[in-house]
Amino acid sequence: MSLVQTKDVAVSFGGKQVLSHVAVAIEPGEIVTIVGPNGSGKSTLLRLIAGALKPDRGQVIRRPGLRIGYVPQKLQLDPTLPMTVRRFLDLPRRCPDATALAALQEAGVSATVKQQMADLSGGQFQRVLLARALLVNPDLLILDEATQGLDQPGSAAFYKQIETVRDKLGCAVLMVSHELHVVMSASDRVICLNGHVCCEGTPDVVSSAPEYRELFGTGTGGALALYRHEHDHAHHHHTHED
Amino acid sequence: MFDDFLIRATLAGVAVAVAAAVLGCFVVWRRMAYFGDATAHAAILGVALSLGLSISIFTGAIAVAILMALIVTGLSGRGYAEDTLLGVLAHSSLAFGLVAVSFIPDVRVDLGAYLFGDILAVGKTDLLVIWGGALSVVVLILWRWSRLLMATLNADLAFASGIHPRREQLVLTLALAIVVAVSIKVVGALLITALLIIPAAAARPFGRTPEAMAVGAVLIGVTSAVLGMVAAYQLDTPTGPTIVSVAALLFVLSNLGRLVLRR
Numbered sequence: 001m002s003l004v005q006t007k008d009v010a011v012s013f014g015g016k017q018v019l020s021h022v023a024v025a026i027e028p029g030e031i032v033t034i035v036g037p038n039g040s041g042k043s044t045l046l047r048l049i050a051g052a053l054k055p056d057r058g059q060v061i062r063r064p065g066l067r068i069g070y071v072p073q074k075l076q077l078d079p080t081l082p083m084t085v086r087r088f089l090d091l092p093r094r095c096p097d098a099t100a101l102a103a104l105q106e107a108g109v110s111a112t113v114k115q116q117m118a119d120l121s122g123g124q125f126q127r128v129l130l131a132r133a134l135l136v137n138p139d140l141l142i143l144d145e146a147t148q149g150l151d152q153p154g155s156a157a158f159y160k161q162i163e164t165v166r167d168k169l170g171c172a173v174l175m176v177s178h179e180l181h182v183v184m185s186a187s188d189r190v191i192c193l194n195g196h197v198c199c200e201g202t203p204d205v206v207s208s209a210p211e212y213r214e215l216f217g218t219g220t221g222g223a224l225a226l227y228r229h230e231h232d233h234a235h236h237h238h239t240h241e242d
Numbered sequence: 243m244f245d246d247f248l249i250r251a252t253l254a255g256v257a258v259a260v261a262a263a264v265l266g267c268f269v270v271w272r273r274m275a276y277f278g279d280a281t282a283h284a285a286i287l288g289v290a291l292s293l294g295l296s297i298s299i300f301t302g303a304i305a306v307a308i309l310m311a312l313i314v315t316g317l318s319g320r321g322y323a324e325d326t327l328l329g330v331l332a333h334s335s336l337a338f339g340l341v342a343v344s345f346i347p348d349v350r351v352d353l354g355a356y357l358f359g360d361i362l363a364v365g366k367t368d369l370l371v372i373w374g375g376a377l378s379v380v381v382l383i384l385w386r387w388s389r390l391l392m393a394t395l396n397a398d399l400a401f402a403s404g405i406h407p408r409r410e411q412l413v414l415t416l417a418l419a420i421v422v423a424v425s426i427k428v429v430g431a432l433l434i435t436a437l438l439i440i441p442a443a444a445a446r447p448f449g450r451t452p453e454a455m456a457v458g459a460v461l462i463g464v465t466s467a468v469l470g471m472v473a474a475y476q477l478d479t480p481t482g483p484t485i486v487s488v489a490a491l492l493f494v495l496s497n498l499g500r501l502v503l504r505r
Contacts, residue, residue, distance in 0.1 A: 052401035070402035075395060080442075081271040082449040083395075091395070092388040092403050116450070144398065 001063055002027055003140050003172055004049050009058035011044055018044050021196050022058070026140060031166060031173040033183040036193035037215060042176040045193065046144050049174065069133030069171070071143040074125065083117045085109075085128050095135055106168070107131035108161055123154045127161065134165065141165070143175035155179055159186045180216065248475065251361045254372045255467035255485060258421070258428045259437065261376035263445075263463035264383050265417050266438035267456045270446075271394050274414070275439055276325055277314060280332035281415075282422045282434040284310035286339030289356045289426065293346050299356075300371050300423050307419035310335060315415065336431075359430035359482030361471075368427060375424035379417045386413055391452055429482035436486045441466065444493040447500035462492050 002025040011019045019041040026032055026049070034042045047053040048060055050070055077083065089100045104110040107127040112120060120128065126146055133141055143162070147155035159182055166173050177183040184190065184203040192198040198211035206212050269278050285303040292302025314331060318324055343353060355363070364372070383390065392400040393410035400407050425434045441463035442455070449455030470485030477484070 047398075047401070050402050052398070068402070070399065072396055072398040072402075075399065077395070078271050078273065080446055081394065082446065082451055082455050084450055087451045087453075092392045092405065142402075 002061075003063050003066055005061045006045075006048065006055075007059045007061065009048060009055040009060060011041070011048065011053065011055050017195065019048075019055075019195060022193075024191055024197060024200070026172050026174055028139065029166065029170050029172055030188045031163070031186065032175070032189045032191060033187040034174070034176045034191045034193050035178075035180060035183070035216075036198075040194045042193055043144055046142055046174070046176055050142050063139070066140060067136050067138045069136050069138030069141045071126070071129045071133045071141065071146045073145045074122070074149050075129070077117055079118055085112045085115055085117060085120070088117055088128065089132055089135060091132075099135060100131075103131040103134040104128070106134050106165055122150050123158060126150065126158055130161070130165070134169070137169075138171050141171050141173045143173070143177075145176050145178065147177065147179065152179075152182075156182055159183065162186070247362055247364075248471070250364050250366070250369050251481065252468060252471045254361060254364045254369055254428050255471055255481075256464050257373045257376035258425045259441070259463035259467040259485075260460050261379040261417075261421050262425065262434070262437040263441040263459035264380055264456055265414070265421055266440075266442035266463075267445075267452065267459055268383070268390060268394065268414055269418075269435075269438045270442040271452075272414070274418075275435060276328040276332070277311075278418060278422075278435040278438050280314055280328045280335070281307045281310055281418050282425075282431045283332045283336035283339070285422045285426055285434075286356060286431045287335050287342060288339075288423075289431075290339050290342035290346065293343065298371075299426065300375070303426055304419050304423035306335075307422045308416065311415040311419055315411065355430070356426055357430045357432050358480055359426070359428050359433065361428050361481040364427055372424045372428070375420045379420050382413060382417055386410065390414065429485060433482050433486050436489065437463065440486065440489040440493050444489065444496040447496055462489065462496070466492060 005025040006022055009019060009022045010017070022045060024045075034045060036042050044053065048055055050068055051060070051062070085104070086100060089095060089103065101110060101113065104113055107130040109124050109127040109131060112124055112128065117125065117128070129146070141162070147158050150158060162173055162175075163186055165171070175183070184207060187203055189200065190203050190206040191200040192206055192209070192212050192215060194215060198215060199206055199209040201209070269275060284306050288303035288306030289299050291306065292299040295302070310331065314328060317327055322330075340353070352360075389400075389405045390410050390413065392403055392405050393407040397407040400410070421438070422431070422434055425437065429437055441459040444462045445455045445458030448458050466485050466489035470488040471481060473479070473488065474481040474484040
């Protein structure tokens with residue numbers, strides 16, 4: 001059984017249709033990346049799957065007892081809020097020291113345990129967020145543009161860490177990213193989203209799909225075309241199971 | 243020796259200081275200082291209504307403070323920047339409150355008592371209400387401590403843990419309205435925000451965790467209340483402003499202390 005499955009899901013905010021007819025499924029242990037232009041509903045889909053949002057139409061089916069670890073975009077921590085890494089891992093529920101340390105080790109930042117969150121580098125900060133997500137021993141790890149603000153080597157190292165974690169813990173990983181060249185190589189499967197699922201498959205299948213090329217262009221691996229996409233293209237002829 | 247009214251005044255000051263210090267940490271972390279001002283100023287309107295309707299000023303102040311908080315929450319994100327919106331609401335409610343007070347017949351209202359507090363006039367019933375309100379705020383915040391912290395850190399992270407940031411915001415709003423209502427007699431509407439913010443800010447340099455900062459804020463708040471009472475009695479100065487002045491001095495000392503320790 002899939003970990004999570006969405007069936008013909010639709011969401012709109014303030015009359016604007018953000019997602020329609022979205023049917024995706026996440027299988028145990030796979031790394032799935034959602035790509036798509038700004039405003040294509042990537043974060044919305046993540047929130048639906050994480051259960052932070054209810055669909056207007058359709059269903060989100062989670063495997064019973066599914067444990068989800070969530071890594072948000074870089075948080076803005078107010079400098080007036082003192083917070084050690086150790087204390088942060090106790091939110092919202094306290095965990096034993098050994099569990100906290102093990103999670104920090106998995107994420108590669110065990111040395112930071114006594115530091116203030118505000119003193120961490122961008123890469124360390126994201127790894128602490130990753131460690132926190134690992135505390136629940138997740139079946140599914142969800143990352144929402146978790147490498148925003150990291151430089152290229154930093155984010156490459158972060159994705160490498162994600163792969164290591166997956167290999168060791170066997171959890172599935174679902175992430176949104178703008179860094180096409182990196183995620184394309186690190187993913188088992190790519191879902192190309194633009195309000196609906198344009199195309200999905202292994203990275204090479206998707207990157208050669210006409211829908212993907214229309215969204216992201218070809219020559220640069222798509223990175224340049226990413227923000228230029230304005231029009232909604234016309235290929236709403238997908239068939240989805242109902 | 244302290245007379246009976248001085249003991250009552252000190253007890254009232256301590257209660258308000260404790261509640262304000264705990265809530266004040268969240269006001270500082272969430273940058274709600276202006277929100278606190280708006281709620282406090284709205285309370286003057288509440289006082290005017292209470293005097294007009296001959297009901298308890300706690301009731302009037304808390305009702306209008308909650309109403310104000312809900313209006314702010316409802317209007318935010320609809321075209322005006324939050325600080326502009328709060329500025330408009332805070333000062334217009336203060337102005338309307340002052341105008342409303344002038345309409346009240348017969349009663350010669352000493353506005354200064356509500357703007358700057360009149361802690362020496364705290365009666366036995368007042369003291370009960372103040373302690374009741376302050377304790378309920380502390381209990382409310384301790385009960386929801388983890389959830390409030392999560393909601394303060396990040397809305398998405400809170401959601402993923404099954405916490406609704408808007409509900410937690412509402413909890414803080416309610417706590418703020420209660421603190422404002424019980425503080426009016428102690429420090430007055432104009433200085434409530436000071437009692438929320440200064441102890442929390444003064445405790446920041448010495449806290450490594452949110453809990454340590456909150457405990458520090460309580461200690462600083464209580465110290466300010468007690469020293470402020472003593473100083474006001476000795477120097478024959480207005481009590482509310484004296485308490486806030488002591489808190490401000492402790493803020494300066496705390497930051498100087500940090501500079502020295504960092505060397």
